[in-house]
Amino acid sequence: MRYAVFVTGPAGAGKTTFCKNAVQHLQTVKRTVHWVNLDPAADPETYEFAPTIDIRDLISLDDVMSELGFGPNGGLVYCFEYLLQNLDWLDEELGDYTDDYLIIDCPGQIELYTHHPILPTLVAHFKQMGIRTSAAYFVESQFMEDKYKFFSGVLSAMSAMVNLEIPWINVMSKMDLVSTRSKDPASGRNGYLDPDPLLIAPSAVEEDEKQLNKRFHSLNRAIAQLIEEHPLVSFLPLDLTVTESIERIISHIDYTMQYGEDEEPKEPNDMDDGDF
Ligand SMILES: Nc1nc2c(ncn2[C@@H]2O[C@H](COP(=O)(O)OP(=O)(O)OP(=O)(O)O)[C@@H](O)[C@H]2O)c(=O)[nH]1
Ligand SMILES: [Mg+2]
Missing domain, CATH: 1.10.287 (Helix Hairpins)
Structure with missing residues (x-):
């Protein structure tokens, strides 16, 4: 069985950083995992290690913008439409891997998640290939600073969930930036993670x-x-400076896909103290 988690969410929410950390963590615990870059605007100079599959090998946003004169957002849509017309390429890239776990780094244009049919079509293709899919929607902790900002994050997460229709978790990323005082459950943080x-x-x-x-x-x-x-919407906090926090997010993703179905079913690994 193959598994794929789509790491989604608005620009700068920490998707790529999480993908890299999750891949490194899973490799450390000797799990087979592959980073798939689906962001045609990714800058290879920032890769600490190369993705196993990279949409930029098929098409890159730079080329589309310079050769076809598109702007960044229209160019991104063009890249995805091109990918959908060239799914053979993706099949070939994916074909070498069986029994694998793919962490798919998606771009940050929110319209991709809220109303474009592009990602649902891609997800349907993964399903057809017998790959079990789920998604993680990232919203960064800055959204917790202001209740109106926060609810725009909740609504975008809801809209993306409804659009994609696959098992799903929401992640509140960059929790290391939240001051210790507001990490205290008594301060109302839980009103955000489990929105009131x-x-x-x-x-x-x-x-x-x-x-x-x-x-x-x-x-x-x-x-x-x-x-x-x-x-529908509650958030799992992610603090990348705490290994257990990464493990917890991975265990929730595993759970949504029933990863390792041959083994005993596992409950998500929630830490006893209720913190990260
Ligand atoms: N403090 C802190 N910064 C983070 C964390 N994760 C990401 N960042 C920073 O946030 C910025 C954006 O991170 P990325 O991982 O590139 O975000 P992204 O969601 O992939 O962004 P796009 O691909 O542009 O949509 C970078 O400057 C990261 O260093 C985190 O957990 N804590
Ligand atoms: Mg990114």
């Missing part, structure tokens, strides 16, 4: 103080209600 829709509904005092436009109140309430009625 009431966070977004402003209190009466706040409403008066800020003299917010009444129309936005009803919109905020409607969004809060949507999140309450569809509690």
Whole structure:
């Protein structure tokens, strides 16, 4: 059985950094794993080690922009459409590997996840090849600084989940940047990791103080209600400076794909102290 996890999320959320760390970690524990770069805009100068499969061997954003005159976003869509027309290339690249675990580093253009049919088509192709798939959606901890920013992150995660329709986890990355005080569960951090829709509904005092436009109140309430009625989104914290934190994310990804089905079923490795 082959497994593939799509590492997705907005620009700069830490997808590539996680992919590299996860690959290195899994290699250390002697698991066979491959890094697949699906970002045609990736800069090879930043590779500490080469991906096993690299979309840039098929098409690169630089070439599309310089030769066809596309801008970065249109160019990215062109690259993916080109990939979909050349799935033979992907099959050939994937073909050499059986019984493998692929960590697929995706680009950061959010429209790829929220409404383009490109990734769902690609995922369907993986499934056809008998590869078990899942996704991890990364949102960075900076989104926890402000409740409105945070809810835009929750909504993008929800939209991506609904668009992709595969087993899924959400990751709150860069937790090393969150101050120790706000790591304390008593400070309300858990209201973010396991979102509390009431966070977004402003209190009466706040409403008066800020003299917010009444129309936005009803919109905020409607969004809060949507999140309450569809509690799909909760986040697993990731602090790359803590090995156990990487292990925990990997164990959740394994669980979503039932990795190692021949062995005893495993529960995700949650740490007892409830921290990372
Ligand atoms: N402090 C901290 N910085 C991080 C972490 N992960 C990534 N970064 C930094 O965040 C920036 C973006 O990281 P990337 O891994 O390239 O993010 P990405 O999601 O792949 O970005 P795109 O591919 O451009 O969408 C880089 O400067 C990283 O060094 C983390 O866990 N902690
Ligand atoms: Mg990246």
